[in-house]
Amino acid sequence: MALLSTTDFPPLIKKHDGFSHGRIDLHSHTHCSDGSLSPKTLIDRAVNYQLAVLAITDHDTIEGFNIAQDYILEKNIPIKLISGIEISTAWQGFEIHIVGLNLDVKNSALQQLIVNQQQAREQRAISIGEKLAKCGFADAYHDAKKIAGEGSITRAHFAKVLYQQGHVSTLQKAFDQYIGKKGRNTQRAYVKPNWCSIEQAIEVIHTSGGTAVMAHPIRYDLSAKWLRRLIVHFKEAQGNALEVILPQMNPQQRQTMLNYCLEYDLHASMGSDFHHPNKWSDLGRNLILPDKAKPIWAMWA
């Protein structure tokens, strides 16, 4: 696959030490969950884009980290890989993603949580398949499993099936018409998942030596009142950081996120949430923390 040019990047981040100089991206996906690149291809892309630090944060799995780390050591690739995971949690009827960074991937509590989450994913996938069958799409479960392969099965795989079979004209429409939930409105083939709680996710991340980050707070479709409640709950559960910078945020959103960090004494993380090469975002692109934020990597010094 052709790599995009790197010339449209901002200058390398120079002001933060601890992690030397260079671009930092602490949220990305591989084909071990719903990303399209293999761990090795993702590393090649990160190097081509001059990233100094990358975290792989697949949904409820750490498989990509081991493969990528072996590749880095074998080829002596100049990049610092941070172990990571994006854990799906349930809170007040919402699905909230908690990213764990810099953790011991061999920790037994983490491995047990992953087993439980994978069971929840499998059961939900079967139920989604049944609901989609009632909508007239008989083999959706089987087809989604085929795309997911050995990896974590997600709704993104179902969206791809509906799109590829011509049942919806965009991936987004698969969520809007069948498998999604907006606020408290659920679509026909939405299935309530059996995720762990925010407290459980944070506790396991800490037990395995990691740092707990609330992923993309702006993407939950929460009112200001509910977002504040969520952040208060996260802080009370000993969460460490908010993901304050991600692609396509406006200045107002950046300021709001920074204010929450300052108000609740939380560190700040940033990441592209890269899944596939696309026009609007890419690894490490336009990711710079506001001056007043406490970078999450200061916790790892």
Ligand code: AMP
């Ligand atoms: P899951 O973790 O199985 O619920 O799958 C959710 C994944 O689907 C997210 O991580 C996104 O990568 C992708 N996705 C794309 N569009 C949407 C949407 N409108 N709502 C939720 N997830 C979406």
Ligand code: MN
């Ligand atoms: Mn995803």
Ligand code: MN
């Ligand atoms: Mn997410």
Ligand code: MN
């Ligand atoms: Mn993600």
